Amino acid sequence: MKKNQDSLQRFIFESSPVRGNLVNLSLTLQMALNKQNLPKRLRQSLGELMAASALLSATLKMNGSIVLQIQSKGALKLLVVECTSDADTPLRMRATAKWTGDIDEQQNVFDLISQGQFIITLDPKDGNQAHQGIVPLEGDNIATLLENYMLRSEQIDTRIWLCCDGETAAGMLLQKLPETMNQTTVQQDDDIWNRVGHLASTVTHDELLNLPAETLLTRLFHEEDVRLFTASNTQFYCSCSRDSVAGMLRMLGDEELQNILAEQGQIEVNCDFCNAYYAFDKVDATQFLMANVDASSPAKVH
Numbered sequence: 001m002k003k004n005q006d007s008l009q010r011f012i013f014e015s016s017p018v019r020g021n022l023v024n025l026s027l028t029l030q031m032a033l034n035k036q037n038l039p040k041r042l043r044q045s046l047g048e049l050m051a052a053s054a055l056l057s058a059t060l061k062m063n064g065s066i067v068l069q070i071q072s073k074g075a076l077k078l079l080v081v082e083c084t085s086d087a088d089t090p091l092r093m094r095a096t097a098k099w100t101g102d103i104d105e106q107q108n109v110f111d112l113i114s115q116g117q118f119i120i121t122l123d124p125k126d127g128n129q130a131h132q133g134i135v136p137l138e139g140d141n142i143a144t145l146l147e148n149y150m151l152r153s154e155q156i157d158t159r160i161w162l163c164c165d166g167e168t169a170a171g172m173l174l175q176k177l178p179e180t181m182n183q184t185t186v187q188q189d190d191d192i193w194n195r196v197g198h199l200a201s202t203v204t205h206d207e208l209l210n211l212p213a214e215t216l217l218t219r220l221f222h223e224e225d226v227r228l229f230t231a232s233n234t235q236f237y238c239s240c241s242r243d244s245v246a247g248m249l250r251m252l253g254d255e256e257l258q259n260i261l262a263e264q265g266q267i268e269v270n271c272d273f274c275n276a277y278y279a280f281d282k283v284d285a286t287q288f289l290m291a292n293v294d295a296s297s298p299a300k301v302h
């Protein structure tokens with residue numbers, strides 16, 4: 001049977017407040033990360049964070065972008081994933097990391113974090129304002145971090161399982177809707193949340209990575225009444241452009257831009273996410289980047 005590669009799939013437990021999502025990222029992950037020379041451990045963590053962003057995007061029913069960032073002052077500086085959903089298009093994702101020194105393959109990424117923060121940014125495309133939440137880094141894995149976030153910020157009981165072998169990332173999310181949101185369909189089955197959570201926690205990395213959704217759900221919840229919805233697709237996409245890079249460079253300020261031009265002749269930038277190359281020579285810089293080119297005080301060039 002064909003695996004559910006590069007797909008996101010919703011499921012529900014019939015007549016109960018419990019719902020879930022499954023995600024599998026293969027080509028999406030490889031296209032997003034293969035142009036970056038990432039240590040294996042960080043590649044796996046980014047894969048898990050990508051899977052998590054897809055699960056959250058489906059859960060929060062976002063039309064727009066979710067950005068998940070882990071920032072720290074330790075050897076790991078940054079993990080960032082952006083996940084954008086629009087009606088009728090595949091879920092689009094990009095990701096990158098910053099770090100210093102050698103990263104040991106065996107090391108837990110959370111041991112590379114010092115004074116860490118988890119930042120989640122929700123940027124809806126419907127004109128509503130972007131919303132940013134910052135929470136301390138609790139737990140020693142990404143799944144626990146997000147479970148805590150969902151409980152604190154959304155007041156929703158959530159269980160998340162994530163894994164990544166470097167080439168494929170996969171994840172499963174279970175969530176208990178607040179009773180008030182779903183009262184008409186809820187029958188008395190107080191135990192279902194604990195029961196399916198217990199069943200789900202038997203899932204192995206191999207099952208998450210390799211089994212088709214139908215097979216996985218049947219294997220985990222064979223006595224439960226589960227309905228699986230049609231899958232939607234995921235893909236790698238980087239939204240960088242010459243305009244967006246110019247906008248970022250403008251924030252450096254005229255003086256800094258003049259210094260770079262004086263030292264290097266032109267301003268060169270590679271996109272952190274997709275490695276696309278952008279160059280601005282002196283004429284470009286004067287026309288597009290600098291706000292206050294004052295002819296009476298020429299830039300220092302010595």
Ligand SMILES: [Zn+2]
Nearest residue numbers: 238240271274
């Ligand atoms: Zn790019």
